[in-house]
Amino acid sequence: MTAQILDGKATAAEIRADLTTRVAALRDRGVSVGLGTVLVGDDPGSHSYVNMKHRDCAEVGIESIRRDLPADASQDDVERAVAELNADPACTGYIVQLPLPKGLDEQRVLERIDPLKDADGLHPISLGRLVLMQPGPLPCTPKGIVELLRRFDVPLRGAEVAVVGRGITVGRSLGLLLTRRTENATVTLCHTATRDLAAHTRRADIVVAAAGVPGLITADMVKPGAAVLDVGVSRVDGRLAGDVDAGVREVAGWVAPNPGGVGPMTRAMLLANVVEAAEAAARA
Numbered sequence: 001m002t003a004q005i006l007d008g009k010a011t012a013a014e015i016r017a018d019l020t021t022r023v024a025a026l027r028d029r030g031v032s033v034g035l036g037t038v039l040v041g042d043d044p045g046s047h048s049y050v051n052m053k054h055r056d057c058a059e060v061g062i063e064s065i066r067r068d069l070p071a072d073a074s075q076d077d078v079e080r081a082v083a084e085l086n087a088d089p090a091c092t093g094y095i096v097q098l099p100l101p102k103g104l105d106e107q108r109v110l111e112r113i114d115p116l117k118d119a120d121g122l123h124p125i126s127l128g129r130l131v132l133m134q135p136g137p138l139p140c141t142p143k144g145i146v147e148l149l150r151r152f153d154v155p156l157r158g159a160e161v162a163v164v165g166r167g168i169t170v171g172r173s174l175g176l177l178l179t180r181r182t183e184n185a186t187v188t189l190c191h192t193a194t195r196d197l198a199a200h201t202r203r204a205d206i207v208v209a210a211a212g213v214p215g216l217i218t219a220d221m222v223k224p225g226a227a228v229l230d231v232g233v234s235r236v237d238g239r240l241a242g243d244v245d246a247g248v249r250e251v252a253g254w255v256a257p258n259p260g261g262v263g264p265m266t267r268a269m270l271l272a273n274v275v276e277a278a279e280a281a282a283r284a
């Protein structure tokens with residue numbers, strides 16, 4: 001028996017179709033939705049992700065606004081782009097593509113985003129709301145992971161989840177999300193100083209691999225029937241490599257592959273965050 005594929009690509013397409021209807025309904029009421037991106041430098045990966053986000057916007061009828069800055073942009077240049085998007089009424093939500101080039105203070109930039117326009121859920125106020133379990137935009141990858149598990153009926157309530165990686169955009173935020181009363185999972189947040197990683201993953205009903213270490217999770221580390229989600233992105237000899245070894249498919253009950261799993265869901269949740277913010281503003 002090989003694992004059922006948690007098909008993020010197909011699921012994201014369904015979500016975009018639903019968002020298309022909601023964007024049209026907003027437009028009928030005179031409410032426009034516009035997603036902005038700030039991209040600094042010429043990292044090919046970042047460029048390709050930003051291009052995909054603009055293509056997604058075109059598909060669902062969301063206006064998109066693009067600010068590309070050169071690799072040698074100063075802190076002031078980036079903060080100016082952020083201030084412009086804060087002031088632009090056509091931009092209802094936006095992201096600053098991470099990572100920023102070395103020498104720029106990422107946290108200072110994120111803090112300058114208008115929290116009402118935070119499409120990534122990475123502003124400290126949004127993260128604070130997540131800690132406080134208050135409504136607000138959620139980080140896109142954790143939100144996409146929960147949505148993917150839901151749609152494939154992977155049981156979450158009471159489940160043991162091993163999250164591997166403590167980064168803000170995925171691991172740490174996912175731990176906060178999964179332990180809310182609405183999800184009710186039990187989370188072990190593993191990281192580089194975890195003494196016996198395999199002992200934690202072997203106990204888990206769900207393993208989320210977001211460490212950025214190619215092939216880190218091998219079949220012997222997975223409980224038979226568990227769900228394993230591959231969120232790692234590394235470049236090995238110019239090719240993208242995930243954190244989950246191919247052999248895991250023979251043991252797991254569900255696998256979210258990389259590519260085709262969590263990545264497309266992340267992009268769909270970015271669109272969902274801007275649409276939800278526009279709907280909330282239209283209700284107010």
Ligand SMILES: Nc1nc(=O)c2c([nH]1)NC[C@@H]1CN(c3ccc(C(=O)N[C@@H](CCC(=O)O)C(=O)O)cc3)C=[N+]21
Pocket residue numbers: 009048049052095096097098099120140141258259260261262263264265266267
């Ligand atoms: N402020 C900010 N927000 C982000 O959400 C953000 C970011 N910065 N920096 C970089 C990471 C990475 N990320 C991905 C999103 C989608 C795919 C994706 O859709 N991948 C496809 C195709 C991959 C391919 O073919 O290249 C897949 O997995 O099937 C991948 C990676 C968002 N990030």
